[in-house]
Amino acid sequence: MVTVASPIRAAVLERVPHGFFGRTGGVSTGLYAGLNVGLGSDDDDAAVRANRAAAVEAVAPGTCLLTPYQIHSARCVTVREPFAERPEADALVTDRTGLALGVVTADCAPVLLADVAANVVGAAHAGWKGALGGVTDATIAAMIALGAQAERIVAAVGPCIARTSYEVDDTFRRRFEDADRDNERFFADARGGHHRFDLEGYVVHRLATAGVTRVAALGLDTYPDDQRFFSYRRATHRGEPGYGRQIAIIAPAG
Structure with a gap:
């Protein structure tokens, strides 16, 4: 059985199944020790898939976890059913129960969004390129197209x-x-x-500019805490040959 630490949750999303994970728990070993969920890493594929399954069960049991093939873009895809091939995008939105949306990160900002009244949720991967290009704007626009309202959307x-x-x-x-x-x-x-660049602050600014009035910034730095989080920049500075990824997951309320 794969164990996971309790996911980090945000009070603004308390009415929606969600969680931000670090590297604690999981079955990966060596360089990727912990809850590595990166399909693009050189970790054992079976371990990665077991870690992903354990993470979604901890947040939204029985749902189908969907993640995009992330390309550091501002592209958002609306999901209405499970897909076999991951779309090239950096955000997903849905209003369908039974689906869980996830993005993976290793220093970039994971953003989870929800309009509880419309039962619409979104997950965005905001690295600097995607953040500057407007990935959160695209996510909010896609949520509105499904019936959400900007002033009702909350984000973390x-x-x-x-x-x-x-x-x-x-x-x-x-x-x-x-x-x-x-x-x-x-x-x-x-x-x-x-x-020194404040990625988190910039992402919060973009959300607020797009009309989201309730945003929680968790203020957790991935770089210095190698026991709790994976970090691309830390691995690069150490000359390590690879790095793991952590996941953030959200699902419409059942």
Whole structure:
């Protein structure tokens, strides 16, 4: 039997089955030790699938877990039934009970959204490219197309790399300032020619700008805590040959 730690939950989503997972529990070993759910990793495929099954059972027992083939885009797909081949996208929405939506991350921001009255939910993977491109905007628009209302949508931003751990260069910063000069507030000066970027704060800003009035930012940094979370940047800095992924899951209320 695969064990998982209790998922991290957000109070704004308390009426909806959901959870953000780290690496605690699971059956993966070695470099991927813990609850690695990354189908694209070099981990044992059977272990990854067992970990994914255990995670969805901990959040929404008996549902079918669906995750996209993530490409760091702003593309959102509306799901009405299980799919055999994962669509290339970075967000999914649904209003169908029996389905659970998930996104995997390893420093990028997982965003879970719900309109309880419409029984519409969404899950988005917001790395910097997707966040800047508008993946949360696309998710909200797709939810509205299913009957949700922006002012009723609540959202939570799960574990992701924090400003203190996310150093970027001038070129990176200019991308955001070229899109909106006010984006300079999400950067803090670091060593010469470098800055620290607040991904979580930027994602919260994009959600609020799109009309979501209740957003929970969990404030959990994936980079420094190697016992609790996987981190792409940490693995890169350590020269490790691979890295695991954690998952965030949401499902319409039954």
